[in-house]
Amino acid sequence: MVVYILFLVTVIYNSCLIIYAIEDYCSTNKFTNDGNTMGFTKEPSLSEYAILGKFKGLHCCAKGYRSIEWYKDGRPYPWHGTFSPLIIYPESANQTVYTQSVTREDAGNYTCLLRNDSVVYTHTITLRVFETLPDDPKITYISENTSACIGEPLRLFCEAFVGFVDLPDAYSEAFWSKSDGNDTFEDGSRIHQIKVSREDGQICGSYLIINNLKEEDYGKYTCTIIKPGRLMELFTYLSERKNSVTYVPPNEVPYKKLFIAAAITILLIATVIILYLQFGLVVRVFCKDHFGRLLE
Numbered sequence: 001m002v003v004y005i006l007f008l009v010t011v012i013y014n015s016c017l018i019i020y021a022i023e024d025y026c027s028t029n030k031f032t033n034d035g036n037t038m039g040f041t042k043e044p045s046l047s048e049y050a051i052l053g054k055f056k057g058l059h060c061c062a063k064g065y066r067s068i069e070w071y072k073d074g075r076p077y078p079w080h081g082t083f084s085p086l087i088i089y090p091e092s093a094n095q096t097v098y099t100q101s102v103t104r105e106d107a108g109n110y111t112c113l114l115r116n117d118s119v120v121y122t123h124t125i126t127l128r129v130f131e132t133l134p135d136d137p138k139i140t141y142i143s144e145n146t147s148a149c150i151g152e153p154l155r156l157f158c159e160a161f162v163g164f165v166d167l168p169d170a171y172s173e174a175f176w177s178k179s180d181g182n183d184t185f186e187d188g189s190r191i192h193q194i195k196v197s198r199e200d201g202q203i204c205g206s207y208l209i210i211n212n213l214k215e216e217d218y219g220k221y222t223c224t225i226i227k228p229g230r231l232m233e234l235f236t237y238l239s240e241r242k243n244s245v246t247y248v249p250p251n252e253v254p255y256k257k258l259f260i261a262a263a264i265t266i267l268l269i270a271t272v273i274i275l276y277l278q279f280g281l282v283v284r285v286f287c288k289d290h291f292g293r294l295l296e
C-alpha cells in the first residue's frame with residue numbers, strides 16, 4: 001500500500017513537473033526585441049525526437065497573433081483516430097501540443113499556422129519517434145552562419161536531443177566556445193551563455209548571447225554537445241556586415257562621355273571654320289547680289 005502511494009505520488013509529481021515545464025517553455029529565454037508585430041519569440045526547432053511511450057511536447061512560441069492552428073501532415077487539429085494523438089495545451093495559448101505517451105503513429109510533420117488580421121506564418125516541425133535511444137545526439141536546432149554589424153547584439157542557439165540515460169553519473173550538456181579563443185563565456189561577461197534543458201534533460205541546448213558586438217567577435221563558434229560516450233561539434237560562422245544604410249556609392253566622373261562630347265564640339269567648330277574659309281566669300285557675294293539690291 002505504502003509502495004503504491006509512493007508510486008502514485010511520484011507519478012503525479014513527475015507529471016506536474018512536465019506540465020510545468022511545457023507551460024514554462026514559451027515564456028523563458030525569449031528574444032529581447034520588443035514590439036508586438038507577429039513573429040516567433042524564440043528559435044523554432046525544425047526537428048524533434050521522442051522515445052516510444054515517453055512524454056513529448058512541440059512548441060511554436062509566438063507573439064502578436066490572433067490564432068494558432070495546428071496541422072499534422074496537413075490534417076487540421078484535433079487528430080482523432082490514432083491511439084495517443086497530441087493535444088493542444090490551451091494554457092499556453094495554443095503554442096504547445098503534447099502527449100504523455102508517444103506512439104509510432106505520432107511521428108510526422110506538425111505545422112503551426114499563425115494568423116493575425118493581415119499575415120499568415122507557418123512553421124513545420126518533423127517529429128521522429130525512436131523505439132530505443134539512438135547513440136548519437138540528434139540536432140534540433142543550430143543557428144545558421146550569420147553576419148552582423150559592430151555594436152549590434154547577437155544571439156546564437158544550438159540544441160540537441162540526447163535522451164535520458166539512466167546511469168548514476170550520466171551527464172549531458174551543450175555549450176558554446178569560440179574556436180580561436182579560451183573564453184568559456186561565463187556569466188556576467190559581455191558574451192555569456194545560458195545553458196538550457198527541457199523534457200527532463202532529454203534535450204540540451206545553449207544560448208550564446210553577445211551584447212555590443214566587437215571586431216574580435218567575428219569568427220567560428222563551436223557548439224559542443226556531450227552525452228555519455230558521445231561528443232558532437234556543430235559550427236556557426238559569424239562574419240562582419242558593413243552597415244549598408246550609410247553607404248552611398250561615389251559619383252563616378254563620366255570621362256568617356258566628356259571626351260566624346262569634346263571631340264564632337266571640336267569637329268563641329270573645325271567644320272564651320274573650314275566651310276567659312278572655303279565658301280565665305282561666295283556666300284557674301286551671293287547675299288549682296290540678291291538681298292542688297294532689294295534693300296535699295
Ligand SMILES: *[C@@H]1O[C@H](CO)[C@@H](O)[C@H](O)[C@H]1NC(C)=O
Pocket residue numbers: 066067068069077078088093094
Ligand atoms: C486554440 O485552439 C482551439 C482548438 O483548435 C481553438 O478553438 C481556439 O480558437 C484556439 N485559440 C487561439 C487563441 O488560437
Ligand SMILES: *[C@@H]1O[C@H](CO)[C@@H](O)[C@H](O)[C@H]1NC(C)=O
Pocket residue numbers: 073107108109126
Ligand atoms: C515530412 O516532411 C518531409 C520533408 O518535407 C518529407 O520528406 C516527409 O515525407 C514528410 N513526412 C510525412 C509523414 O508526411
Ligand SMILES: *[C@@H]1O[C@H](CO)[C@@H](O)[C@H](O)[C@H]1NC(C)=O
Pocket residue numbers: 180181182
Ligand atoms: C589560451 O590560453 C593559453 C594558456 O592559458 C594562452 O597561452 C593562450 O595565449 C590563450 N589563447 C588566447 C587566444 O587567448
